[in-house]
Amino acid sequence: MSERAAHFELRDLAVRFRAREVLRVPELALERGAVLAIVGPSGAGKTTLLRTLGLALRPSAGTLRVHGVAATELRGRSLRAQRAAFGSVPQDLALVPGTSVLHNVLCGRLARGGALHALRLLLFPPRAELLRAHALLERLGIAELLYRPIEQLSGGERQRVAIARALAQEPEALLVDEPIANVDPARGRAVLELLLELARERGLTLIASLHHVELARELFPRLIGLRAGRIAFDRASERVDAALLDELYRLEHAAGHA
Amino acid sequence: MSELARWERIAALRKQRPRAGLLHGSALALALLAVLAWTTGDFASSAPTAGGRLAELARFAHELVPHALRDRPLELGELGAWIAERWSTSGAAATATTLALAIAATALAALLALPASFLAARTLACAEPYVDDPRPASRVRRATWGLAQRLVRALLLLLRATPEYVLAFLAVALLGPLAWALVLGLALHNAGILGRLGAELAEDLPPRPAAALRASGATRTQIALLLLLPVAASRFVLLLFYRGETCLREATVLGMVALPSLGYGLAQARARLFYDEMLFFIACSALLVLAGDLFSTWIRARLSVARRGNCT
Amino acid sequence: MPRSWTSSTAWSTPPAMRDAPISARGRAPAPAKILGVALIATALLAAAHLGLFRTSAALLQAEHGLLGRFLAAALCPALDYESAVPAGTPPLWQKVLEGLRSTASFALAGLSLALCFGAPLGILCARSTWRAEKHDPRALAARALWLGARSLAAALRSVHELLWAALFLAALGASPLAAACALALPYAGTLAKVFSELLDEADERAVRALEETGASRVQAFLAARLPTALPDLTAYAFYRFECALRSAAVLGFFGYPTLGLLIAQAFENQHLRELWTYLYALLLLVLLAERWSSALRRRLVA
Numbered sequence: 001m002s003e004r005a006a007h008f009e010l011r012d013l014a015v016r017f018r019a020r021e022v023l024r025v026p027e028l029a030l031e032r033g034a035v036l037a038i039v040g041p042s043g044a045g046k047t048t049l050l051r052t053l054g055l056a057l058r059p060s061a062g063t064l065r066v067h068g069v070a071a072t073e074l075r076g077r078s079l080r081a082q083r084a085a086f087g088s089v090p091q092d093l094a095l096v097p098g099t100s101v102l103h104n105v106l107c108g109r110l111a112r113g114g115a116l117h118a119l120r121l122l123l124f125p126p127r128a129e130l131l132r133a134h135a136l137l138e139r140l141g142i143a144e145l146l147y148r149p150i151e152q153l154s155g156g157e158r159q160r161v162a163i164a165r166a167l168a169q170e171p172e173a174l175l176v177d178e179p180i181a182n183v184d185p186a187r188g189r190a191v192l193e194l195l196l197e198l199a200r201e202r203g204l205t206l207i208a209s210l211h212h213v214e215l216a217r218e219l220f221p222r223l224i225g226l227r228a229g230r231i232a233f234d235r236a237s238e239r240v241d242a243a244l245l246d247e248l249y250r251l252e253h254a255a256g257h258a
Numbered sequence: 259m260s261e262l263a264r265w266e267r268i269a270a271l272r273k274q275r276p277r278a279g280l281l282h283g284s285a286l287a288l289a290l291l292a293v294l295a296w297t298t299g300d301f302a303s304s305a306p307t308a309g310g311r312l313a314e315l316a317r318f319a320h321e322l323v324p325h326a327l328r329d330r331p332l333e334l335g336e337l338g339a340w341i342a343e344r345w346s347t348s349g350a351a352a353t354a355t356t357l358a359l360a361i362a363a364t365a366l367a368a369l370l371a372l373p374a375s376f377l378a379a380r381t382l383a384c385a386e387p388y389v390d391d392p393r394p395a396s397r398v399r400r401a402t403w404g405l406a407q408r409l410v411r412a413l414l415l416l417l418r419a420t421p422e423y424v425l426a427f428l429a430v431a432l433l434g435p436l437a438w439a440l441v442l443g444l445a446l447h448n449a450g451i452l453g454r455l456g457a458e459l460a461e462d463l464p465p466r467p468a469a470a471l472r473a474s475g476a477t478r479t480q481i482a483l484l485l486l487l488p489v490a491a492s493r494f495v496l497l498l499f500y501r502g503e504t505c506l507r508e509a510t511v512l513g514m515v516a517l518p519s520l521g522y523g524l525a526q527a528r529a530r531l532f533y534d535e536m537l538f539f540i541a542c543s544a545l546l547v548l549a550g551d552l553f554s555t556w557i558r559a560r561l562s563v564a565r566r567g568n569c570t
Numbered sequence: 571m572p573r574s575w576t577s578s579t580a581w582s583t584p585p586a587m588r589d590a591p592i593s594a595r596g597r598a599p600a601p602a603k604i605l606g607v608a609l610i611a612t613a614l615l616a617a618a619h620l621g622l623f624r625t626s627a628a629l630l631q632a633e634h635g636l637l638g639r640f641l642a643a644a645l646c647p648a649l650d651y652e653s654a655v656p657a658g659t660p661p662l663w664q665k666v667l668e669g670l671r672s673t674a675s676f677a678l679a680g681l682s683l684a685l686c687f688g689a690p691l692g693i694l695c696a697r698s699t700w701r702a703e704k705h706d707p708r709a710l711a712a713r714a715l716w717l718g719a720r721s722l723a724a725a726l727r728s729v730h731e732l733l734w735a736a737l738f739l740a741a742l743g744a745s746p747l748a749a750a751c752a753l754a755l756p757y758a759g760t761l762a763k764v765f766s767e768l769l770d771e772a773d774e775r776a777v778r779a780l781e782e783t784g785a786s787r788v789q790a791f792l793a794a795r796l797p798t799a800l801p802d803l804t805a806y807a808f809y810r811f812e813c814a815l816r817s818a819a820v821l822g823f824f825g826y827p828t829l830g831l832l833i834a835q836a837f838e839n840q841h842l843r844e845l846w847t848y849l850y851a852l853l854l855l856v857l858l859a860e861r862w863s864s865a866l867r868r869r870l871v872a
Contacts (some may be wrong), residue, residue, distance in 0.1 A: 051782075056590060056782035080784045083784040084783060088783055090779055092775055094775040094776045096777060096793065097773055097798050097863070098800065099797045107776075107785070107793050110784070110785040110789045110790075110793055111789075114788075115786070115788040115792065116786070118785075118789040118792050118793055128787055130268055131265065134267065135259075135812060143267070144271065146272075147275030150277075165335075169784070196680070262608070280865065280866065281869055285804070288678070295676075295678040295682075298680055301675075301747055301750065310839070314743075318741040355619070355620065358619040358620050359616075359620060361612055362615035362616040362617045362622060365609075365610075365613030365616070365617070415860075417856070419856040419860065420853065421816040421817070421820050423820040423830075427833070427834070427837075429638075431638055432636055432637050433629060436625050436628060436629065437602070437620040437621060438628075440622065473595060478853040491606075495606075496787060500788055508730070509731045510730050516730065521732075536736065536737070540736075540737065542734050543729065543733060544729045548724060549727045551724065551727075551728070563604075
């Protein structure tokens with residue numbers, strides 16, 4: 001793991017589902033601590049890119065290096081160790097139904113041991129883990145929900161639980177898929193600001209996919225535009241103008257007429 | 259926040275956490291009762307004493323081997339011949355009778371359950387079915403329908419609470435050792451189950467078409483037969499196959515009460531201490547039940563695929 | 571059809587059909603008509619094979635005196651012994667209580683044993699347990715183990731508890747332990763089958779999410795799949811307790827001291843009113859268990 005190598009480095013990377021190519025990235029490098037949003041129309045491959053970066057999806061071709069190590073070659077235990085370094089907040093949040101907030105936050109601590117560790121952690125959480133979980137939830141403003149079943153939580157609260165689970169991993173990078181898709185607009189800004197704050201305060205690499213391009217341009221320093229599985233642009237937000245965005249969101253059939 | 263303060267905060271939250279009192283209490287109670295059942299009463303004294311039991315088991319294992327083949331090296335050919343001989347003398351007939359028993363009982367259960375499901379469905383068995391604004395039906399009419407619906411429900415509940423074996427035993431005792439008695443015993447219990455499930459099917463059907471039919475002057479019976487029955491029929495058939503599996507399993511033992519079927523042959527063999535024959539009958543029933551399971555699973559899968567195809 | 575947890579028989583509906591959509595079409599398609607005709611023909615054939623049509627006359631000529639007395643006895647179950655009993659015999663209500671206690675005790679012993687074997691077997695029977703990546707060389711071994719576990723569960727299930735009881739009676743004599751085992755074996759098979767289906771049906775999203783952030787398969791099972799399925803698993807186990815009570819009562823017909831024995835003895839002695847007392851006791855026990863488990867189910871799946 002060399003200090004000089006970028007956090008993520010993609011080269012000639014392609015993801016295919018059956019015969020269809022859904023993502024192709026000739027070259028992309030993301031430095032440690034980079035904060036950026038992936039924007040683009042739905043179906044452009046935003047989620048696929050995020051899942052590939054998080055090692056949840058194995059690319060069909062090309063290489064993905066994490067800190068200079070070829071992550072595409074990882075298997076078994078070393079793959080799990082690398083995955084644990086990425087906290088991810090999926091769009092559907094994927095909380096465990098019927099369990100408490102605490103259980104879900106502790107799920108972020110699983111990768112630190114084996115099956116017995118998991119049993120002890122979930123059934124008889126050690127004092128240190130409880131304190132850590134509470135502090136984390138406090139940071140997110142939902143400490144008093146510690147023992148609440150997730151079914152009793154509002155959508156925004158659930159999202160914070162999912163963020164807490166990702167942060168409990170003490171990750172190097174936070175991968176967030178459409179964080180404001182299921183939150184009302186006023187709350188959406190607050191959620192994004194919170195994520196940015198957390199990333200700054202913990203020195204995390206933050207990659208979020210966003211359909212709300214205006215907010216993305218306003219809050220994120222760097223944007224990657226994705227269209228039909230290809231990177232349309234990758235530049236600082238101030239250099240993303242309306243024409244570029246129009247081009248990105250131009251409808252397919254309109255493109256045919258032009 | 260200091261660590262201690264945080265810890266106290268957590269303890270306070272823990273104290274307020276919502277609890278599933280009934281659930282935890284029930285689970286704990288059952289677990290305690292199970293421990294009690296194992297440690298006291300019937301099971302406490304019945305630990306097998308090693309020496310004597312082992313000898314007994316060895317004797318039993320010896321007697322499970324077909325008579326003609328005992329004390330000799332096993333020859334598959336002879337074993338096959340013995341099985342074929344058993345099968346042709348009693349096994350085949352007993353298996354066929356058992357299967358017939360299960361099928362007849364399932365059919366009778368369905369026949370009994372159909373009217374019962376309509377009478378137990380809250381949406382249909384009321385004074386003014388499928389009417390949003392019940393024109394003031396007379397109090398007597400409402401009370402009568404409510405009572406009828408509740409009575410049918412209670413009857414179904416009693417039927418399914420009584421084990422089929424007990425029903426069959428009583429039926430044989432009262433009617434004599436007829437096939438009818440076993441069929442009735444098995445059918446009544448299953449009618450209780452099918453009736454309840456059928457009532458749920460009827461209640462779950464979308465009310466709008468029925469309300470439209472009702473508004474155009476159809477009677478209760480017409481709604482049941484012309485609308486609900488055809489719509490619910492395919493689901494009901496699925497249920498029927500599912501209960502059929504259970505009926506087949508039960509039919510293998512009901513013969514112990516009467517009627518020359520698998521259970522009967524087994525009871526006879528047991529009474530004469532012919533353990534090889536007993537094992538043969540047990541194997542026959544296991545295979546019959548397995549075959550029934552496979553067939554029913556297969557046909558239910560096909561039926562539900564066909565249904566899904568229809569809907570989309 | 572929404573999951574109908576409130577009914578004691580909700581579990582008779584196999585998982586595959588619980589979420590089947592309601593057909594909007596009233597008319598049966600042609601294959602359905604063929605199926606209907608085939609079903610009716612099979613039923614008639616079965617009835618003919620059993621001689622039901624031939625003997626229906628005999629049904630009407632059954633000994634009406636006995637039937638009448640039996641039905642009349644339903645209205646006045648015995649509160650005390652119907653005939654003289656030796657001095658020192660405990661009163662009838664004690665006998666009934668003892669029958670209830672031993673029925674519950676056999677059911678609990680059998681079910682707890684069944685859970686010990688059935689729950690692990692259920693995990694082994696679940697498809698999700700053996701899920702392997704494509705081209706994984708271990709996929710074939712996983713499939714073999716899965717098939718083995720499924721076959722074991724099917725074999726245990728396919729032999730009725732009374733047949734197991736007959737086998738154990740012959741092997742071990744009339745020991746209560748044998749009765750508990752006879753109950754436990756098929757119940758373990760059924761529990762394994764349904765548990766495996768419930769585990770496979772459970773929401774996968776949390777399981778996937780945990781595996782994708784570094785949790786192992788076992789960990790994801792413990793932290794996500796098991797808790798997700800737990801309400802359903804618990805509800806089913808409670809439902810099986812109801813069934814175990816019925817089965818335990820029936821074991822009495824094989825000489826074990828449960829309510830079935832009391833019923834059989836009462837009939838042998840023609841004590842019809844006592845028989846109804848025992849029947850009512852059995853019904854009460856089963857109905858109480860049904861109320862209890864349906865209250866729990868409502869809470870579990872609310």
